[in-house]
Amino acid sequence: MSPVPPRQTKQRTEILDLLGTLDEFRSAQQLHELLRARGSGVGLATVYRAVQLLVETGEVDVLRSEDGEAVYRRCERRSHHHHLVCRRCGRTVEIDAPVAEGWATQVAAAHGFDDVDHTIELVGTCAACRAAAHDTLA
Template identity: 45%
Template sequence: MTSTRTRRTAQGAAVRTALESMAGFISAQELHRRLSDDGSKIGIATVYRQLNALVENQEADAISTPEGQLYRACEDPQTHHHHMVCTSCGTTIEIEPPDEAWFTSVARTHGFDVHSHTLEVFGICSACRSASSAR
């Protein structure tokens, strides 16, 4: 994927810094709320625009969940990666897919050419599972 050159702005830096301070994935709305709570005068549309620019430049990950799109600063923007996400606390780890060749094989079986792929696995982490059992 080719990076897009974007102009660096104070608002973009604020979004990037806030995203980097998050432990896991966060919605644009929640990130906007936190920026506003910290005194930033940034609009929600600007937050979305900056997050999408970070994703396009491979500086952030975006995943789709039933609740909507979530974002996280990339740990290593140079490598393609996949995620396992706890649906209770949001803890996220990067995982290796079964085999990149698997995507191509399945696509070929169904007459597709693969241009890109995304793989997210959702579940409950051991800490949340333990906390749930202790109640």
Template identity: 60%
Template sequence: MSTRREAVRQALNESRGFRSAQDLYANLRAEGSKIGLTTVYRALQALSDSGEVDVLRTDEGEAVYRACVTDAHHHHLVCRACGKAVEVEGPAVEDWAASVGNQHGFADITHTVEVFGTCAECAAADP
């Protein structure tokens, strides 16, 4: 694995929540890295393809990334205010997705479910 991909992975490992490619790029450059934005995108795509990072789309449609905590299939509960993310299992979602697919004659069902809200810390800080 390239040292640049490793630098992107390390930056994600040190992050609390999901981060955009542009944000990671800016942080890496501020730390003195000579990495280019295209390289950051390529590294994120490779890490996503290998299952090492989670990717989700924000309300604005921007892709954001985070290092995976687990290799198992999971969903995310994401704070809209601070970006904190918690990996959660959703057995009812899994059953529902399979059922809907079967009802319509589909096979090899996959899905993406992300849940957004406000974490307890942000809710407490907002009177």
């Protein structure tokens, strides 16, 4: 018997709607500030609880920023995928990585592991940020 999914609350709907407008990962605190700017009364503790639940249900992806803070994004793909993230502006591209999938399985098997999960985040500088940096130097 599968677990009963949590009911969709007004607050979770507001957070999902906001995440649907963003291309980059944002912290719970940043999401809270954006919601407040929209006139929402959702509290910070509610945002933290909601994003955790949304991660657990697979509606939102989470990764760790360079300083270790959890950041969240609503991805178009609900299936397993990875991210290419701009270190300057935060722009994020969802990517498939079939070679990485095979590599992870191969490495796990070579060490006697199975049922292995993995997360791969590639971080670089997008073309727009490179161009802006070049224009600043010129």
